[in-house]
Amino acid sequence: MQPQTVLKEKFGYDQFRQGQSEVIESVLAGDNVLAIMPTGGGKSLCYQIPALILPGLTLVISPLISLMKDQVDALNENGIAATFINSTLDYFEVQERLNQAAQGAVKLLYVSPERLDSEQFLSDLAGLKIDLIAIDEAHCISQWGHDFRPSYLRLTDTIQRVQSQPTIIALTATATSQVATDIMQRLSIQREVKTGFSRENLAFQVVKNQNSDRYLLDYLKINRQKAGIIYASTRKEVERLTKLIEKAKLPVAMYHGGLNEMVRRQNQEDFLYDRKPIMVATNAFGMGIDKSNVRFVVHAQIPGSLEAYYQEAGRAGRDGLPSEAILLFRQNDVQIQHFFIDQSEMDEEHKQREYAKLQEMTQYASTQQCLQQYIVNYFDDHCEPCGRCSNCLDTREEQDITIEAQKVLSCVKRMDQRFGKVLVAQVLTGSKNQKIMQFRFDELPTYGLLRGDSQKEVSGLIDYLVASGFLQPSSGQFPVLQLTAEGVAVLKGQTAVTRKMAVKVQKTLPEDNELFERLRELRRDLAEEQGVPPFVIFSDKTLYSMCELMPTSLTEMLDVKGVGESKLEKYGDLFLDVLNEAV
The missing domain is CATH 3.40.50.300 (P-loop containing nucleotide triphosphate hydrolases)
Incomplete structure (x- = not known):
């Protein structure tokens, strides 16, 4: 054959x-x-x-x-x-x-x-x-x-x-x-x-410098009925987010290693069978989850590497339909991943590799390059700007931050390019901690130059300068900041630096029509009868194809993508009945 x-x-x-x-x-x-x-x-x-x-x-x-x-x-x-x-x-x-x-x-x-x-x-x-x-x-x-x-x-x-x-x-x-x-x-x-790492149906987005809980709830309310996974780094955060979503009266399940096996299995089934389309989970959930109609994956906390991120984000849109992968970035969450590496039993060489991967992930969160392109480049592949991600579609006006950038770059230089982001941010915000006094950094001309900003905001600015190629962190557990040739050009006033600010939730996933909902209801009933997840009967893509082609006979039904002879024999007449009622 x-x-x-x-x-x-x-x-x-x-x-x-x-x-x-x-x-x-x-x-x-x-x-x-x-x-x-x-x-x-x-x-x-x-x-x-x-x-x-x-x-x-x-x-x-x-x-x-x-x-x-x-x-x-x-x-x-x-x-x-x-x-x-x-x-x-x-x-x-x-x-x-x-x-x-x-x-x-x-x-x-x-x-x-x-x-x-x-x-x-x-x-x-x-x-x-x-x-x-x-x-x-x-x-x-x-x-x-x-x-x-x-x-x-x-x-x-x-x-x-x-x-x-x-x-x-x-x-x-x-x-x-x-x-x-x-x-x-x-x-x-x-x-x-x-075949290349690019995902044509997946739109990537990074959301930072804003209330991530508020953003998440707004997003889930706008996209009711859509199935999605929300990843968090710790069990405690999984439980907190689940309670937050339950309070908003949205159908949600959770999954982490601390739950007993029976609860985990039940929660996973509720998600797979579309009873509870939102799953909040640690990375213990998902590898090999074959649910094809996951429309969004939200990372509520940054994962440890771009490989892990792309693997988890890629669980959205397995059926090829438009889907979204969103990273809610907060600087404090990077420390959680640092802690995981510190506490691991890996040898020192392996730890250094993991610190470097985390640094790359942090730079992804701060880049203004096409997000799909950034990921694909990481895997030694190439693609054109995707035209779908939050950076490609970003119509917000750019603000000139050259003066702020020069203050940061000057501070790094005056500290002899021997210290990391945290200490540089503390000097710029005028901190009086013991280390700064010990090194007499309070006597530097750059001390307190960004006193009006929080250390968190200045750290975010430093991340942006790293992602944009103006600063280069060294490798290892405690990376120190050094100026690149582009950073020197900014200091000399030869290059300007611009940056865009916060985003609002907008509805971007397509609406489902009444016929699709009726087909989905039939699929759910059949799945419950047979004890299999609905996508095993037919994928969302196959149901959309039925709505588009509107077959009127079993022969025409074979033209629908995803309908083979075995499924035609089992389900063809049942789905044709629903389609014929809609004509």
């Missing part, structure tokens, strides 16, 4: 997305491949389609239980035999599923990397004909990655013990050049397919 035929009959799509066909052809030719595609770029099909064509079993190594269940549910809905083995099953259930795999009754078997640490399980796998091993979230295998897991590192040895010598496909949405090289070396991969 040809890949194109499988794509249409099983998944209901006429064309492959960029990179998919290239990856699939390489896998079918027996080449080991690393696929780097943005979230929502269709990575799963790159191994699911070969799995249906190859004679043997495809073993999928996936990091989270929730992802396994969602993927298996979605495959089963499409009439594809797949199952999973994880810690929710007892011994007899595991043996039954292994027997199914041995008899060829399933084509895809999902397991966690930790499961492969078991000698007994490896012995069980030895009896299976495995043609393909797919490693999802492959950046976890690299110590240079943002989500390194030791259990992934052991995969190299495990794979070598599989007797059938299967083809390897590794998949990730976030890998710098260094991480990609590391993955390829560890897994003996020669071929890399990278």
Whole structure:
């Protein structure tokens, strides 16, 4: 069977997305491949389609239980035999599923990397004909990655013990050049397919220097009925934000490691089934969450790196529809991430790398460059300004802050470029703390030059000057500020510095029409009956496509993207009834 035929009959799509066909052809030719595609770029099909064509079993190594269940549910809905083995099953259930795999009754078997640490399980796998091993979230295998897991590192040895010598496909949405090289070396991969990191449907936004609670509530009220995730760095902040949103009478659930497993599972289900479309969570939630209709991801606190941010922000708009990723930036939140690094058990070299990543994340929050472009550049890729992000669409007038910038730059220079942001801000605001008196910085001509501003405001100005390339922080836990050539030009009066100020909430996500709401209601009812999340039945994009094409027969229904033969047989008549009523 040809890949194109499988794509249409099983998944209901006429064309492959960029990179998919290239990856699939390489896998079918027996080449080991690393696929780097943005979230929502269709990575799963790159191994699911070969799995249906190859004679043997495809073993999928996936990091989270929730992802396994969602993927298996979605495959089963499409009439594809797949199952999973994880810690929710007892011994007899595991043996039954292994027997199914041995008899060829399933084509895809999902397991966690930790499961492969078991000698007994490896012995069980030895009896299976495995043609393909797919490693999802492959950046976890690299110590240079943002989500390194030791259990992934052991995969190299495990794979070598599989007797059938299967083809390897590794998949990730976030890998710098260094991480990609590391993955390829560890897994003996020669071929890399990278489709670019840009997300055409995702609009990025940074909101700073204003009341973030007020902004968040205004945003949620304007976007009622939309599903979204709000990330916070600590359990305490997750609980505080959940209470704030509950008080505003909005449907919200929360998720963090301190909740017992039953509560976490219930809250996750409420979110996946659209009962409570808002989820407030730590980063313990989300990797592998396959919910395609997440319309927004808000970071209420800054994450530790751009890789982590892009991974989490990318959970919005997996279905390709317009979605938003918003960072609410407060300077104090950077200290929380600093604390996490300080308290970690990483060696000193690893800590230095994490401090550098945090610095890059802070600069993202302060740049006036296109936000999508800034992220893509970080991953050693290139794109034109997106025209969608808050910086590209920013029509606020620029204010000339050259004088303020010169005061900051002069202060850094007079302190011999040997101190960090906090002390520079204290000198400029006229602080009388012990360290300033000890170094006699109160005698500097720049002492107290910005006395009318708070230390927080001056710190924000310094961040902006760093992001704009006028100052350069050194690496390490305690970075010191140094002037760049551009900063020297500002000091000499050869270059002006401008800056834009605060933003208001505006409605930017599209409205849903009455027909879409009726289709969504039918989808929700069917999902509840079958015990699967609504997006497993059909994605929002498929429902919008139905509204646009208005099919009047089962044959015409096959023209709707996302409607394959299995789903047409199960649901076609039910959805046609709703569509025909609307004509």
